[in-house]
Amino acid sequence: MIKGRKSTSIAKENSTGTGFLKPDIIQLVFNNNVRSVSSALDEFPDLINEIHEETGNTSLQIAVLLGNVNMVQFLISQPNLFPFHKNKRGKDALDIALTNSTNQIQSILFKYWSEKLAPNNKNSEIEKI
Numbered sequence: 001m002i003k004g005r006k007s008t009s010i011a012k013e014n015s016t017g018t019g020f021l022k023p024d025i026i027q028l029v030f031n032n033n034v035r036s037v038s039s040a041l042d043e044f045p046d047l048i049n050e051i052h053e054e055t056g057n058t059s060l061q062i063a064v065l066l067g068n069v070n071m072v073q074f075l076i077s078q079p080n081l082f083p084f085h086k087n088k089r090g091k092d093a094l095d096i097a098l099t100n101s102t103n104q105i106q107s108i109l110f111k112y113w114s115e116k117l118a119p120n121n122k123n124s125e126i127e128k129i
Contacts, residue, residue, distance in 0.1 A: 022043075023039075023047065025040055025044075025050050025059050026052050029075075030062065030066070032063075032070075032071055034070055034071055034074050037074065037075075045078075045079075045080045046080065048080045048081050048082075049082050051085070056089075057087045058087075059071075059075055060072065060076070060081065060085075060093045061085070061091075061096055064093045064096045064101050064109070065101075067102055067105065069104055069105055072105055072108055076108070076109075076112045083112070083116065094110070094113055097109050
């Protein structure tokens, strides 16, 4: 199970040290706030693959763990998503869904994975993993 965030802040300093705040995508996913996640990704699309420092989970893995169907559907619709990331326990989002999630989330991810890995799919991710 994933531990809650220590901070309720939805922004954090970026790695350039400029003091400019970018949204804390992990916290937004914890809050199940699809609208805020969408706004954050519009401005910072690379945040989609940000990793929770304690667990190694991405936003997709967190949404799966929390059983947030709408968030899972939203995240897998994003073009910059790398869905095959493995957390500190060696599990990707589908692995997590198979042991911790509803049949609905499992079905959504099975369909998504089959489309991403289909050999005839022009956007197949199979060569990237």
